Amino acid sequence: MSFYTSITGLKNAQTDLDVIAHNIANSETNGFKKSTASFADIVSASVLTDPKLTVGIGARVSSIKQNFALGPxxxxxxxxxxxxxxxxxxxxxxxxxxxxxxxxxxxxxxxxxxxxxxxxxxxxxxxxxxxxxxxxxxxxxxxxxxxxxxxxxxxxxxxxxxxxxxxxxxxxxxxxxxxxxxxxxxxxxxxxxxxxxxxxxxxxxxxxxxxxxxxxxxxxxxxxxxxxRSNVDLAEELVSLITAQRDFQANAKAIDTASQISQTIINLRT
Known part of the structure; x- marks a missing residue:
């Protein structure tokens, strides 16, 4: 399950990168309004599931919201x-x-x-x-x-x-x-x-x-x-870009770790 959970994180990080890249590309577009991606966790549970043992199964894009604050x-x-x-x-x-x-x-x-x-x-x-x-x-x-x-x-x-x-x-x-x-x-x-x-x-x-x-x-x-002018703040977007990159790397590392654990188990059985 960890593979699929981390894949949702990779997809969300990619969406975040796409939104940030779009904002940066339009930093000189008159009247442009920047957007922000928001995410929500995914939990799979039934009425019989012990709430103390519930494990999340990833994240999803909840909205890509426009910011209509005035530009300079x-x-x-x-x-x-x-x-x-x-x-x-x-x-x-x-x-x-x-x-x-x-x-x-x-x-x-x-x-x-x-x-x-x-x-x-x-x-x-x-x-x-x-x-x-x-x-x-x-x-x-x-x-x-x-x-x-x-x-x-x-x-x-x-x-x-x-x-x-x-x-x-x-x-x-x-x-x-x-x-x-x-x-x-x-x-x-x-x-x-x-x-x-x-x-x-x-x-x-x-x-x-x-x-x-x-x-x-x-x-x-x-x-x-x-x-x-555009209400995009380049300094803010570049910080968000670094954060999204780190999120992508962390999820990729989680997939790599799950792969190594799976490989270890396979080697034990063989």
Whole structure:
């Protein structure tokens, strides 16, 4: 039994190494959130087993949990680089699949059609506004900048305020609010499904998204000209890497010891 018990330890150590390696590989990925592997013991016993003589039979992976702590911020000076100072996710939609995703990576740009896009060409979502710039509906829409304003002046630039107003500037000096950026929060963010590219999708575990304006209620405010970096601490990950390596070696040694004992018994019988 010791062989199979130690094999579970080897597999768990390998899983821990995989998680740590993934964290280290994404230490420079904007908006990335590190993960931590947790383990639980396995005990096989029946109602007739003496609890004082119960022996465990190994361990298993109980969860790989994401850590959504804020990462450090870096000033870039770009008007469309935005970081969330607090809770919330940017809401984006893939125009091809229509799938809604959530991200903390606020590195946006303006595409040829006037849409504000992520690096993966997903469209940023905003609340529509009325003539006074107030939210007119809770139904989200693509953030799209008209190429010219009502007077025919050409588009000159765009800014995003700390409370989410997306304001387009035109050559005649006028400004137009095209929407208010929509942030999303979740009851259980650790239940979000990782989609890659530092983005997530809602699941039954995370619950449905709750949308709101930046700077209101539990939603964080925005930092324009700033990006949130990965929350991976390399020093911490390297220490965890050494620990996982030692766990792997210890379990491998246990298998080697069991093998030597088995070989000794076989030699005695022969």
């Amino acid at each position: 911020t870096e000033q870039t000076g770009s008007a469309l680089d935005v970081a969330i100072n607090g809770e919330g996710f940017f809401t984006v939609v893939d125009p091809t699949s229509g799938q809604t995703e959530y991200t903390r990576n606020g590195a946006f740009s303006v595409g040829g059609g006037g849409y504000i896009l992520t690096d993966q060409d997903a469209r940023l979502q905003v609340f529509p506004v009325d003539a006074s710039g107030a939210i007119s509906s809770t139904t989200l829409q693509d953030a799209q900048i008209p190429g010219t304003n009502a007077a025919g002046a050409e588009y000159a630039g765009v800014t995003i305020s700390s409370t989410g107003q997306v304001v387009a500037t035109y050559a005649d000096g006028t400004n137009t609010t095209i929407g208010i950026l929509a942030l999303a929060t979740f009851i259980a963010p650790t239940g979000l499904k990782q989609m890659g590219d530092a983005s997530w999708k809602a699941t039954g575990v995370s619950g449905a998204a709750n949308y709101g304006q930046p700077g209101s209620s539990q939603f964080g405010s925005l930092l324009s000209g700033t990006l949130e």
